[in-house]
Amino acid sequence: MKTKFKFNTILLVITLLINSFVINASEKNNFSDPDPDKDKVLIYVLKNILTRGHFVAKELNDDFSELVYNSFIDGLDPSKRYFTQEDLKEFSQYKYEIDNQLLRDDLTFYNLVYNRFLDEMKKAKSYYAALLSQPFDFDEDETIEIDYEKIPFAKNNNELIDYWRKQLKLQTLGRIEEQTELQENKVKKDSSFKVKSFATLEKEAREEVLKNMDELYVRIEELENDDWFSTFLNSVVGAFDPHTTYMSPNIKEKFDQDISGKLEGIGARLQKKGIYTHVFELVPGGPASKQGDLEPEDIILKVAQGDEEPIDIVRMRLDDAIKFIKGKKGTEVRLTVKKKLDNSIKVISIIRDVVELDETYVKSSIVEKNGKKFAIIDLPSFYIDFSDDAYRDSAKDMEQEIERLKGEGVTGLIVDLRNNGGGSLKTAIEISGLFIDQGPIVQVKYRGDNPVVKEDIDPKTQWEGSVVVLVNEFSASASEIFAAAMQDYKRAVILGGNQTYGKGTVQNVLPINQFYPKYETDLGYLKMTIQKFYRVNGGSTQIEGVYSDIAMPSRYSYMKFGERDLEGALAWDKVPQAKYTQSNSYSNFADVVYNSKQRIASSENFQLVNEYAKWLKKNQDETSYSLNYKKFYEESEVKEVEAKKFKSVFDYKSDFTFSSPKYEQDLLKIDNSLADKRVAWHKNLSKDMYVSEALNVLSELKLRDKSTIIKN
Structure with missing residues (x-):
């Protein structure tokens, strides 16, 4: 999560670090004047920043x-x-x-x-x-x-x-x-x-x-x-940890574009790891996301323009690689990709398009089941923009969306956080507050300090109905803060993969010249881990993430995946529990969870997904290849036959009909592009077995009398 700090806030947080370090640097004899050896200057500055400012005293x-x-x-x-x-x-x-x-x-x-x-x-x-x-x-x-x-x-x-x-x-x-x-x-x-x-x-x-x-x-x-x-x-x-990185001046420029400009083309955020270009995340609604084959942590090996010969981008500078991947709307790019899941090599064809930022905002769809109206709210990220006084804010958008859905008689909500990689801590707290009266949401800890409890102080509860939170292995950071709060308050049923990503740290980007002002050349930037997050129950979301109340088989079920798969990731730990009162919202929580687990265990669809996940794991573990052509070809044929068995693994069609809320109906009549996007989204929802099970759970939940609570 990249918590949005203003520059003055950063200074307040690490004032002692800056003051002591800048003074010491100016007093150090062999650094009294800028050293012409930039490499030595960087080593000197970085080791001082890290040993004094990183979350871990290493x-x-x-x-x-x-x-x-x-x-x-x-x-x-x-x-x-x-x-x-x-x-x-x-x-x-x-x-x-x-x-x-x-x-x-x-x-x-x-x-x-x-x-x-x-x-x-x-x-x-x-x-x-x-x-x-x-x-x-x-x-x-x-x-x-x-x-x-x-x-x-x-x-x-x-x-x-x-x-x-x-x-x-x-x-x-x-x-x-x-x-x-x-x-x-x-x-x-x-x-x-x-x-x-x-x-x-x-x-x-x-x-x-x-x-x-x-x-x-x-x-x-x-x-x-x-x-x-x-x-x-x-x-x-x-x-120090895998999220702490040095960015040279040109990489920092690309990092800034990663926030805004690197989205055009295929709609993927990329990052360099060693000699390889990795897919960091996909932009919701972007061409790659819609195409469906490219996934986070995939490695892009080659890039081809349409039918042209592919160009190898291994060891290529990130900015040069991006130039080949970007392109005009409507043109084809073919990516040769090494898949994270099973190490297989796959060529993925994507038609470039303009990435619509509107698709990264909150949207909802209404569906009926057993005579009741339910809604699914898609929250792609916990977005906020402090640079604009009239900024778009996910918390404000969620509040408005919920109010509109209440006006249409919706009685239960699915909050879809799948593939939501996080965003603003502020909005995560405020959105959590929409579902509870008031109280602590998350605990934030700096190195050597006691944890600070971040609370929702608004006594108003925007939504008092039933809630299911849908997550997967890519739900990270702010998503985990929200899901953890809903789970700890017993306010929602968490449904999805076995556990979420497990990123419970926050990084800030610091200009290195700030710590060594005498050096005139741009020294670059340090992205450094400075905080750790903890649930209100005291446990960290680091490594562990949030375990689903109802775990559903997914393609990642048997993979080493997420923060726990990163070498050197900070460990899980805990702090004292915050003082909070569970809402204990449901009278039949245990029964609903049991029923759902029984349905999933007996579902042929989920059984096939589970088999597919095991097959992917087997392929991931098989890393030896024959160099005898006949055997190589035979091995490929066997894998191709096995793969055909799982061709229909996600072929699913429910009887649910999804529709846009009333306020959006008039917009759809005048905006054909938006109408097409909603038709596509609703079609995908009706084919989504995870959404169908979330609706089953939602329809069974019974709200408890609010006077029945558990005190902590």
């Missing part, structure tokens, strides 16, 4: 040193293409010395590894060129492990070249399979189509791989020391 010791050591080497060479065990033996003399070097602003370790990396990259050009100049033997019975964490670094240069051979052979094999399938499809359409021989396909595949490798190394050679040093800095700051 010592720069041998354990810290080992984290930086492993992270930096993995950041430069995740596929184990460059370093050998002989290199690591030399590097390891500094494995437990990096902390001491950082304290001295000493870059000996960085310089050794970085310069060796540059040397090995120059050699690599000759490796791949020579290996791709001759045909591969696809009759040989050998395998490759693509989970590089499972294999050691090559013992020596000869074994390193063999690693290269296998990786290039796999790329060539994949290309041959792709072209073979294209030929087979063409023959089905045109029996006179002339099929190319295997030898020809193999040669063309090697040529294509060589072309891609050459293009990759052209981009690598354009990178400068600042780019690689940023990798080292992120190894240092990332040792």
Whole structure:
């Protein structure tokens, strides 16, 4: 969650940090004047900010040193293409010395590894060129492990070249399979189509791989020391926690665009992790979200414009990668993606469009069941804009939407927080307050301080009817604060995946020059974790997230997913429980939960989803591939047959009819675009088995007399 602070607020929060650090910096003899060595200045400033201002008081010791050591080497060479065990033996003399070097602003370790990396990259050009100049033997019975964490670094240069051979052979094999399938499809359409021989396909595949490798190394050679040093800095700051990152000036500019401008094209927010471009999140209502195949944490490997040949974007600067992914409305972009779920490689075609910001705002739909009116409110994010006096505010929008729905006789609400990655803490508190009289919503804690209870102080309850909160594994941060409050107050039934994402921390972006004002060059920014959130019951939402009252099978059910899957994530802990009074709203809560679990267990639809989730997990765990063409093709055929079994996994159709609330009906008559969007949304709702079960739960809930409460 990025809590919106004004600059003065940031200063109040970390005044002591800034004052003491700036003074100490000016008094330090070898930094009395700006050091021409920008790298040393950055190390000096960052270590002081982090050790004094990060939520966790972490010592720069041998354990810290080992984290930086492993992270930096993995950041430069995740596929184990460059370093050998002989290199690591030399590097390891500094494995437990990096902390001491950082304290001295000493870059000996960085310089050794970085310069060796540059040397090995120059050699690599000759490796791949020579290996791709001759045909591969696809009759040989050998395998490759693509989970590089499972294999050691090559013992020596000869074994390193063999690693290269296998990786290039796999790329060539994949290309041959792709072209073979294209030929087979063409023959089905045109029996006179002339099929190319295997030898020809193999040669063309090697040529294509060589072309891609050459293009990759052209981009690598354009990178400068600042780019690689940023990798080292992120190894240092990332040792505090995975959400703490260093942003160079140009990356900060892209980060700002991530808030506003990076949404055009396919409607996805992207971020760089090591050499890869990851999908951070999808914009609700955007082209990628509507298309449905691209998901958060997927890795984009290649980008193609329509029918053109794809361009490899591995190791490409994020801003350059975005240029290829963006494009004019109506044009096609084809993304070659490594799926987070099962490590499979998939080509996803998306038609670019203008991302409609209106689709990121609150909207609702009304449905009838058993003679009663219910509504689903879609809340894509906890949005707010402080820069405009007439800003759009999710809390105000929710309040208005609820009031309109009450006017139409709606008796129960589903609040849909699926894929809601968070937003403003202020609006999360205010929206929670719409469903309770008043009381604490969340506890906020800074390092070394006692938790501060954030309360809803408005005694008014905007909605007193039944509530079901629909979540999934991508519901994070502010979504978890709201869902946790509803659960702790026993105000709503939480329905969805086993647990939500589990992000219970907040970061702020700090300009580094603020801490070292004498340095005239822009030093970049530090995004640093400064707070942690806790439920009113005292437990953190960090790692654990919010466990659903009713867990429904999803494609992520057996995956390691969310904050708990991030290396170095801050631990779960608890603080004293806040003083609050449970609403204990329902007289039949336990019965409704039991009934729902029975329906889900006996549902063929949910049983198939559960089987699908197990299959995805199995594929995720299978990271070894045969490099024998016949076996490779047979393995692919088996997976394709298995996949067909799950082709209809989400084919579901309910008898529910969804419609827009009355206030929107007049708008639909004059706005064809909005009308089309609502038709599509309502159609999707009627095909959504999770919404159907939420309606079943909602229809069974019985409100308790408000005088019956549990005191805490």
